[in-house]
Each structure stands twice: as C-alpha cells, then as structure tokens.
Amino acid sequence: MEREFSFRLLATDGxxxxxxxxxxxxxxxxxxxxxxxxxxxVKAMYMDQVRAAGADIILGNTYHLMLRPGAERVAxxxxxxxxxxxxEPVLTDSGGFQVMSLAQLRKLDEKGVTFQSHIxxxxxxxxxxxxxxxxxLLDSDIQMQLDECVALPASEAEIExxxxxxLRWAERCKAAFGEQPGKAMFGIVQGGDVGRLRExxxxxxxxxxxxxxAVGGLAVGEPQEVMLDMLELTCPLLPTxxxxxxxxxxxxxxxxKSVARGIDMFDCVxxxxxGRHGLAYTRRGKVNLRNARHAEDPRPLDExxxxxxxxxxxxxxxxxxxxxxxxxxxxxxxxxxxAYYERLMQDIRDAISGGRFVDRAAEIKEGWARGDLAxx
Numbered sequence: 001m002e003r004e005f006s007f008r009l010l011a012t013d014g015x016x017x018x019x020x021x022x023x024x025x026x027x028x029x030x031x032x033x034x035x036x037x038x039x040x041x042v043k044a045m046y047m048d049q050v051r052a053a054g055a056d057i058i059l060g061n062t063y064h065l066m067l068r069p070g071a072e073r074v075a076x077x078x079x080x081x082x083x084x085x086x087x088e089p090v091l092t093d094s095g096g097f098q099v100m101s102l103a104q105l106r107k108l109d110e111k112g113v114t115f116q117s118h119i120x121x122x123x124x125x126x127x128x129x130x131x132x133x134x135x136x137l138l139d140s141d142i143q144m145q146l147d148e149c150v151a152l153p154a155s156e157a158e159i160e161x162x163x164x165x166x167l168r169w170a171e172r173c174k175a176a177f178g179e180q181p182g183k184a185m186f187g188i189v190q191g192g193d194v195g196r197l198r199e200x201x202x203x204x205x206x207x208x209x210x211x212x213x214a215v216g217g218l219a220v221g222e223p224q225e226v227m228l229d230m231l232e233l234t235c236p237l238l239p240t241x242x243x244x245x246x247x248x249x250x251x252x253x254x255x256x257k258s259v260a261r262g263i264d265m266f267d268c269v270x271x272x273x274x275g276r277h278g279l280a281y282t283r284r285g286k287v288n289l290r291n292a293r294h295a296e297d298p299r300p301l302d303e304x305x306x307x308x309x310x311x312x313x314x315x316x317x318x319x320x321x322x323x324x325x326x327x328x329x330x331x332x333x334x335x336x337x338x339a340y341y342e343r344l345m346q347d348i349r350d351a352i353s354g355g356r357f358v359d360r361a362a363e364i365k366e367g368w369a370r371g372d373l374a375x376x
C-alpha cells in the first residue's frame with residue numbers, strides 16, 4: 001500500500017524538534033537542509049553525490065523550470081524525478097519569489113502576475129492555479145502556494161497588502177491542489193517584519209488545515225535579529241504536528257539559531273553558490289580558497305571529514321583550481337559545502353535526540369570562532 005504524506009515528531013529539546021516526513025518516494029529526516037536544484041540540477045554536482053552527502057530531498061524551482069525546458073515538456077519526459085535522475089522527494093517553490101526578483105515588466109493583480117522572462121522577454125502569466133498546475137506537471141512531492149514576497153524594508157501598508165493577497169491566493173492554491181494522495185501543499189506565512197501581520201498570516205493559514213507551513217519573506221534584507229524575532233512570534237502559532245519550513249535560509253549560523261526556535265526545513269543557494277566562487281564551509285568556519293596563503297598548503301579542508309572533496313585534496317590544489325578558473329574547483333568546493341551542511345543537520349538531529357542541543361550548538365559556534373588557522 002502506498003504511503004501517505006505524514007509528519008511525526010521523534011524528539012524535542014526546548015523548542016528544537018527532530019522529526020520525520022514520510023512520503024511515497026521516501027522519508028525526510030528533520031531538521032533537514034534541501035539543496036537547491038534550481039533548473040533540475042544542484043549546480044556542479046551529480047545527483048548521486050547529493051544523495052551520498054546525506055540529502056533526503058531537494059528543491060526545484062517552478063519559475064526557472066516553467067521558462068526552460070517548460071513544465072509540459074518535463075511532464076512528457078516522466079516528471080522531474082525521472083528527468084533529473086533524482087528518485088527521492090522533491091519540493092518545488094511556487095515561482096513567486098523569482099517573479100518578484102528576476103522577471104521583467106511585472107503586473108500584479110488579484111488574478112495573479114504577468115511578467116516577461118528575464119531570459120528572452122517572452123510574456124507569461126502565473127496565477128495560483130497555474131502555479132499548482134506547473135508543480136503538478138513537474139510531479140513534485142511538496143508544492144508551495146503562490147505568494148507575494150516583499151523585499152524589506154517596506155512600508156507596513158505594502159506588507160499588509162501583500163500578506164492579505166497571499167492569504168487569498170493560499171485558499172485558491174488549496175482548492176487547485178485538491179486531494180493528491182502522498183503529496184502535500186504548504187502555505188507560506190508572510191508579514192515582513194511586522195509582528196501583528198505575521199500573527200494574522202500564521203493564524204489564518206493554520207485554520208486552513210494544510211499539511212505543512214513555510215515562513216517566507218525573511219532573509220530578504222533584514223538583520224538576523226529581526227528574522228529570529230519573527231520566528232519567535234510565528235512558530236508557536238503553527239500546528240506542532242506539521243512541518244515548518246523557513247524559505248531561503250541560510251548560513252550555518254542562521255540554521256542553528258532557527259532550529260532553536262522550532263524550524264524543521266531549510267533551503268538556500270549559499271553552499272552551492274559559495275562553492276562556485278571559491279568559498280568552503282567547514283567545522284572551523286569559512287575558508288576562502290582564493291587567498292594566497294593556501295598556495296602551498298598541503299592540508300585538506302578537513303582531514304576528519306568523510307567527504308572526499310574535504311578530505312582527499314590539498315588546499316594548494318583547490319587554490320590552484322579556483323585561481324585558474326577550472327571547473328573542477330567549483331565541483332569540489334560545492335561537494336564539500338553540501339556535505340558540510342548535511343553533516344551539520346545530522347549533528348543537530350543527533351543533539352536533539354540526545355537532549356543536548358544547546359550545548360552542541362555552543363560547541364559548533366566555538367569551532368567556527370576558533371577559526372581555520374587554529375592549532376589542530
């Protein structure tokens with residue numbers, strides 16, 4: 001019998017939660033980091049590497065995939081899992097954020113948003129119903145409502161208008177999604193940096209009885225303290241028996257602090273983007289391989305890592321690859337970064353289960369502060 005979508009809490013430690021999302025295509029251990037597979041690829045990685053690094057789920061991008069190769073084409077070719085050779089669960093975003101940040105000549109109204117592609121200028125219309133239709137054609141396991149994401153800072157009136165519109169669009173997305181066995185649609189809490197609007201959005205979405213909830217519109221220009229304040233307001237208003245997803249976040253420090261406030265799922269382009277620009281994430285903090293000090297350093301990034309990219313290549317070689325613009329440099333550093341993020345999530349999950357999340361978070365932070373040049 002095919003498994004239904006479900007979420008269960010396995011352990012808590014303060015507000016930090018360890019759980020499991022179960023879907024027909026596999027289970028997702030939470031807290032989870034989802035590598036971003038924007039156009040059906042986690043940039044500079046093979047899918048086998050992504051899975052071996054510890055990822056249970058990846059994110060696909062509705063906006064980019066609808067522009068090319070097109071959702072209908074992906075559907076004809078067997079859906080995103082078959083197309084990209086990723087048989088595990090996939091979450092797709094709604095396309096709303098990219099429409100607001102990338103698309104040209106946008107026109108937004110109650111019906112939806114029309115825009116010109118940033119690639120070739122072709123005109124498109126994205127409504128709540130079309131967003132869900134596209135995500136269905138991609139055959140994703142978790143689908144997101146279409147929302148309007150406002151960059152901060154913004155006026156309270158503008159934030160409230162976008163939040164209320166997003167709530168109405170959530171109702172339409174829920175109706176368009178209908179009942180899809182084994183799959184889920186998540187609502188997105190909006191409200192910018194205005195506490196009362198976050199509360200209004202969270203309470204209204206919780207009343208819709210959705211299978212999961214995301215917190216959107218953060219990490220868009222506001223200080224980390226504001227993001228954390230909004231999470232402290234929002235998370236207690238969301239159902240405890242549903243997964244909570246903080247969209248587009250973030251740095252390792254963002255993740256640890258957000259888990260402490262009750263978040264279960266994360267995605268961010270940071271580990272892959274940083275890898276393509278010569279920056280490595282390690283348990284000793286960030287390492288910029290462009291720096292000349294690495295030119296004759298025979299040490300690996302981390303001799304204790306089980307990731308070959310971190311363990312088996314010298315910093316001198318990685319520096320050479322990065323400075324020479326060799327594609328292998330981006331591939332190895334991205335591999336290291338995704339593996340580091342996934343190891344961090346496993347470390348967090350184990351700490352929650354062991355009732356020592358606070359202590360382990362302090363130890364992780366101390367490792368970053370000690371720095372890469374500290375004696376070993």
